[in-house]
Amino acid sequence: MTLLSIRDLVVEFPTPAGVVRAVDHVSLELGFGERLGVVGESGSGKSVLARTAMGLTRKGPARISGEVVIDGRSILGLSERGRRALWGREVAMVFQDPLSALHPITPIGAQIAEAVRRDPSVKKEQAAKRAVELLEIVGIPQAARRAKSRAHELSGGMRQRVAIAMAVAGRPKLLFADEPTTALDVTVQARILDLFDELCREFGIGIVMVSHDLGVVGRHTDHVAVMYAGRIAERGPVKAVFARPSMRYTSALMAAIPSHRAERQTLPKPIPGSPPNLLAPPPGCRFAPRCAFATDRCGTEQPTLTELSGGHEYACWHPGQEAVR
Amino acid sequence: MTDPVFTLENGYVRYGGGHPDAVSGVTVRLHKGEILGLVGESGCGKSTTARAMLGLVPLNEGHLTLHGAPVGPNDKRLRASVQAIFQNPAASFNPKRSLLDSVAEPLRVRGIKDRRRRALEELDRVGVTEAMAGRRPYEVSGGQAQRAAIARATILRPEVLVCDEPVSALDVSIQAQILELLAELRTEQGLAMLFISHDLGVVASLCDRTAVMYAGKVVEQGAAPDIANRPRHPYSVALQDAVPSLDLADDHVPRVRTRAVTDDVDGRTLPGCRFSALCPFATDECATTPPPLDELSPRHEVACHHPFAPLHH
Ligand SMILES: Nc1ncnc2c1ncn2[C@@H]1O[C@H](COP(=O)(O)OP(=O)(O)OP(=O)(O)O)[C@@H](O)[C@H]1O
Ligand SMILES: Nc1ncnc2c1ncn2[C@@H]1O[C@H](COP(=O)(O)OP(=O)(O)OP(=O)(O)O)[C@@H](O)[C@H]1O
Ligand code: SF4
Ligand SMILES: [Mg+2]
Ligand SMILES: [Mg+2]
Numbered sequence: 001m002t003l004l005s006i007r008d009l010v011v012e013f014p015t016p017a018g019v020v021r022a023v024d025h026v027s028l029e030l031g032f033g034e035r036l037g038v039v040g041e042s043g044s045g046k047s048v049l050a051r052t053a054m055g056l057t058r059k060g061p062a063r064i065s066g067e068v069v070i071d072g073r074s075i076l077g078l079s080e081r082g083r084r085a086l087w088g089r090e091v092a093m094v095f096q097d098p099l100s101a102l103h104p105i106t107p108i109g110a111q112i113a114e115a116v117r118r119d120p121s122v123k124k125e126q127a128a129k130r131a132v133e134l135l136e137i138v139g140i141p142q143a144a145r146r147a148k149s150r151a152h153e154l155s156g157g158m159r160q161r162v163a164i165a166m167a168v169a170g171r172p173k174l175l176f177a178d179e180p181t182t183a184l185d186v187t188v189q190a191r192i193l194d195l196f197d198e199l200c201r202e203f204g205i206g207i208v209m210v211s212h213d214l215g216v217v218g219r220h221t222d223h224v225a226v227m228y229a230g231r232i233a234e235r236g237p238v239k240a241v242f243a244r245p246s247m248r249y250t251s252a253l254m255a256a257i258p259s260h261r262a263e264r265q266t267l268p269k270p271i272p273g274s275p276p277n278l279l280a281p282p283p284g285c286r287f288a289p290r291c292a293f294a295t296d297r298c299g300t301e302q303p304t305l306t307e308l309s310g311g312h313e314y315a316c317w318h319p320g321q322e323a324v325r
Numbered sequence: 326m327t328d329p330v331f332t333l334e335n336g337y338v339r340y341g342g343g344h345p346d347a348v349s350g351v352t353v354r355l356h357k358g359e360i361l362g363l364v365g366e367s368g369c370g371k372s373t374t375a376r377a378m379l380g381l382v383p384l385n386e387g388h389l390t391l392h393g394a395p396v397g398p399n400d401k402r403l404r405a406s407v408q409a410i411f412q413n414p415a416a417s418f419n420p421k422r423s424l425l426d427s428v429a430e431p432l433r434v435r436g437i438k439d440r441r442r443r444a445l446e447e448l449d450r451v452g453v454t455e456a457m458a459g460r461r462p463y464e465v466s467g468g469q470a471q472r473a474a475i476a477r478a479t480i481l482r483p484e485v486l487v488c489d490e491p492v493s494a495l496d497v498s499i500q501a502q503i504l505e506l507l508a509e510l511r512t513e514q515g516l517a518m519l520f521i522s523h524d525l526g527v528v529a530s531l532c533d534r535t536a537v538m539y540a541g542k543v544v545e546q547g548a549a550p551d552i553a554n555r556p557r558h559p560y561s562v563a564l565q566d567a568v569p570s571l572d573l574a575d576d577h578v579p580r581v582r583t584r585a586v587t588d589d590v591d592g593r594t595l596p597g598c599r600f601s602a603l604c605p606f607a608t609d610e611c612a613t614t615p616p617p618l619d620e621l622s623p624r625h626e627v628a629c630h631h632p633f634a635p636l637h638h
Contacts, residue, residue, distance in 0.1 A: 042496045156367070185366040185523070186567040187583070193569070212497065215526075215569035242573055256497045258504070260526035260568050263550045267505055267530055271498035274466065 009066035024230035033204040037217030040227035088170040098163035109147025115169035157188035229286040236312030246319035255323035329354040336387035345593035355517040362532030408478035412490040414470035418462035468499035540592030547625035
């Protein structure tokens, strides 16, 4: 069963300098209880993609085409009210900065209870009890006592757990997490990621996790989409893609990551140049100006997604694992 | 081993307000042509250590030495020999001035002639073109601004560079470029560096040695590959275990599971080992007696009563 289906999504922002196409004909699918990682350099369109998929991108300032369907319901055509009804119940989001999601004065237990009560069948007393349960589920010690704390009294890792408890309070089917652990210590990050894994396993929640950390995505998602300049460069089962990166940008991105298990100093390899200006992207392969393997064809003709093996697809005229010649 | 160029000896920093010392009894020794990585969780005292070494916060105890001789925090020699780069380069420049002017500033202060040419030369060396040099800090990318910050730090040919999270705000490919540049400065100019990062991969790939801090103290110190692959302090092991490895062949079974505690404990307030509340190997001794930083093998020091060995499994 398909939980999330994105078809041919295009998101453009008209600006005084021209039109920025942040998401350029993206298609993706995700099943119930599955985890999708979205990776790519800064500005590649990861956040715009995630925000648009959950109906957060406003249509006035942005031009949107294509289709987003969550559990059989089309998102893009919904009214403001329709979308609000969806948030928290069907889809929820966890951001990099948990403070932005939490109220500074209201005790965290009351905030979670309020989120629980988005389901009108839940009574007030039940909601308070459920809030404490949720705090236990996300691993907050002494949950009943902690429920009375305010956001600023908690450490960064605790706050992120509370934000996750809030996000799952309405039992959403789909969770979008935009760099949920980037601001946290690695040890805290590890616990949050284990928690995500558990939520998928136990409750069948689907997760779309945006991250710049390939290790996080490699270890904690099932599928990955690599974005470059608004387009899908490569996608597929995460193990297949990272074992055999084929679009040369994926290979270059992997070579640019420093290894924390190095036995000798081995510096990561920089990708030459910088990402394209989205106001005037290169006509052929978006990566061609930076690619060590580019030919004339790459400069003029846009590569389309080609299947390598079971669901592993890449968009490249000269696929391979090497990043440099 | 040669004598260190620059050291912090047994440094203590107290910010006051009734809080425990941010840094207590930390010794950092920097050698010519060597990069020392400093890692540890948020709030453990990495930046405070850096600020103390730059003379930016006073030491409550301990002192700095330059070529073996004590040097005060306001000493001119410290200013000339020790320079710094930080996480957010754009914010460390005057927003109204061009990168060129900012890089030439240290020359002006010292009344050195031929400033424009020398600043352009230094910028060119770190990969900032003349066209770029005329721009203001907010008109260039984060990578370009960090290059300019490095040029400003190196233009007076210091011996020591203190880098506090210099690549943390940069995208991976730009991060890789800056790491290359720092490695070059080490090899070509023989700079001694302190390199603070929360990214263990960055530290393992760039640094010669690594020091691990926990709750205001250095708990382990050794060759970078040893700290990355054969850590001995339980905290270092837990830290390395927590990094999700991109190497999918790496099976990654956590070696140390920290104890779940019922409340946030500030390790700095514990009488014994500061990690004892979380450490799965802690004994009564750990709760009462602080472990000294001992040499376990040549140039590998660990502060632990029960250093981790694979036998612990
Ligand atoms: N409201 C907007 N108006 C104009 N351009 C926008 C707007 N929102 C995003 N963009 C542009 O769209 C592109 C994609 O942005 P997005 O935030 O999705 O990148 P990202 O991949 O999430 O990057 P990062 O890793 O830095 O978070 C960028 O070039 C950005 O400047
Ligand atoms: N200016 C200050 N005044 C008071 N306390 C401070 C100040 N700067 C830091 N501290 C405290 O000192 C301790 C060490 O902070 P420090 O900034 O050195 O940590 P860090 O290891 O650099 O952390 P991070 O990884 O978050 O940068 C923390 O408890 C912090 O709250
Ligand atoms: S299509 Fe060409 S330019 Fe693009 S990544 Fe592949 S080889 Fe490089
Ligand atoms: Mg983003
Ligand atoms: Mg710091």
